[in-house]
Amino acid sequence: MSIVREARVKKLMLSVLLTFLLTLFLTLTVISRQNHAAWQLLLNRERAIAASLLEQEVPEELVARALSAAEAGEEGIRLLNRLGICENTDLSLLSSVSSYRQGTFLFPLFILLLSFCILFLIMIHFLSEEERLYHRAAEIVGGYAKGSFDASLPESEEGSLYRLFGEINHMAGALKAGQEAEHEAKEFLKSTISDISHQLKTPLAALSMYNEIILKEPECPEIIQTFARKSDASIERMKSLILSLLKIARLDIGGITFQKVFCPVSEILNAALEPLTLRASQEEKEILFLEAPEGEIYCDPIWTIEAIGNILKNALDHTSPGKRIEIHKEETPLETRIQIRDNGAGISPEDLHHIFKRFYRSQTACQTSGTGLGLPLARAIAKGQGGSIFVQSSPGMGAVFTLSLPRALKDTSS
Numbered sequence: 001m002s003i004v005r006e007a008r009v010k011k012l013m014l015s016v017l018l019t020f021l022l023t024l025f026l027t028l029t030v031i032s033r034q035n036h037a038a039w040q041l042l043l044n045r046e047r048a049i050a051a052s053l054l055e056q057e058v059p060e061e062l063v064a065r066a067l068s069a070a071e072a073g074e075e076g077i078r079l080l081n082r083l084g085i086c087e088n089t090d091l092s093l094l095s096s097v098s099s100y101r102q103g104t105f106l107f108p109l110f111i112l113l114l115s116f117c118i119l120f121l122i123m124i125h126f127l128s129e130e131e132r133l134y135h136r137a138a139e140i141v142g143g144y145a146k147g148s149f150d151a152s153l154p155e156s157e158e159g160s161l162y163r164l165f166g167e168i169n170h171m172a173g174a175l176k177a178g179q180e181a182e183h184e185a186k187e188f189l190k191s192t193i194s195d196i197s198h199q200l201k202t203p204l205a206a207l208s209m210y211n212e213i214i215l216k217e218p219e220c221p222e223i224i225q226t227f228a229r230k231s232d233a234s235i236e237r238m239k240s241l242i243l244s245l246l247k248i249a250r251l252d253i254g255g256i257t258f259q260k261v262f263c264p265v266s267e268i269l270n271a272a273l274e275p276l277t278l279r280a281s282q283e284e285k286e287i288l289f290l291e292a293p294e295g296e297i298y299c300d301p302i303w304t305i306e307a308i309g310n311i312l313k314n315a316l317d318h319t320s321p322g323k324r325i326e327i328h329k330e331e332t333p334l335e336t337r338i339q340i341r342d343n344g345a346g347i348s349p350e351d352l353h354h355i356f357k358r359f360y361r362s363q364t365a366c367q368t369s370g371t372g373l374g375l376p377l378a379r380a381i382a383k384g385q386g387g388s389i390f391v392q393s394s395p396g397m398g399a400v401f402t403l404s405l406p407r408a409l410k411d412t413s414s
Helices: 009-056 060-067 076-080 095-144 161-217 221-252 266-283 301-317 375-384
Strands: 260-262 286-289 296-299 322-333 335-342 387-395 399-406
Touching: 009 060, 009 095, 009 375, 060 296, 076 375, 095 161, 095 286, 161 221, 221 375, 260 301, 260 322, 266 286, 266 301, 296 301, 296 399, 301 322, 301 335, 301 375, 301 399, 375 387, 375 399
Parallel strands: 286 322
Antiparallel strands: 260 296, 322 335, 335 399, 387 399
């Protein structure tokens, strides 16, 4: 029975058993004492009868025969009846029997009362412990309801009650995790809104200024076209900024499900490189593969293309004209790695641990026009697919970004 495994019940049962053994011992002691008293009473009675008969000069042989008689004769019964000694005689009239009767009654009554008192105290102690345990549990559960998870219910002992406490503690842990997740979500939303509002101030101020200039010069087509182009550039920057922030927010809260499939590495790299080919040519920068990319990569193609594209954009931002960016792919038993190496100015040690933070701009970023969201978005995409991005760099030695994605066995059964 599971109830027998509970420590509280074990203590109660042990206490009851000890009380029973004590009562049994006292009862046997009293019975032995009463047997001895009864024998002493009978012996004294026999001695008195023998002494009385001998005083009457009755021969010893007759006294011995009378005392050893096993059955009561009719004459003896009639004699005792005439003397008032029979089954209906009040025992209180017989002094020797009366004292024996009092002892026989008082000792069992004492044992009974003692056993009852011990059991009563045991039950009071047990119920008091139960009351304290339930009261403490009620306080802790009440704290859970108020959002306080500092205390936990005891679950170190065996038994159904402590298993229940264990389940309540698990539930409290889930509630605490949910509360923390909700708090983190609120802080994330607060941070995201703050970032958006801060980053939109500059392009919005520029748009307001451009619009004001255009309104003041309605008859000057050149000015209107110039500031219209600037307005269009600011709008594109705002659009890119908002889209990137929304993507990062969805990735951070797990709102995107990656559709991972096996894709040729060459298709992924060419798709990421294609939008940047014209820019690289205009800036007199070269993007090349160290070897022809072969094999397949297990990933979500759309998101992976965006991640690689953001790394390539960052490399273009920090590579001087006439320099080149190299792409290399390698395989390990556990993952596929895409390395993008530039020979630009490199990253200073104090910037190296911060470049994946949102809106972080390194000391060399003053010459670039990026939003500061490309690398954080790339890392969020890699992390969402179970991969990672890390960087190696030294000032003046360029930088190497490595995108790693876990490999998977291709199902060829179909």
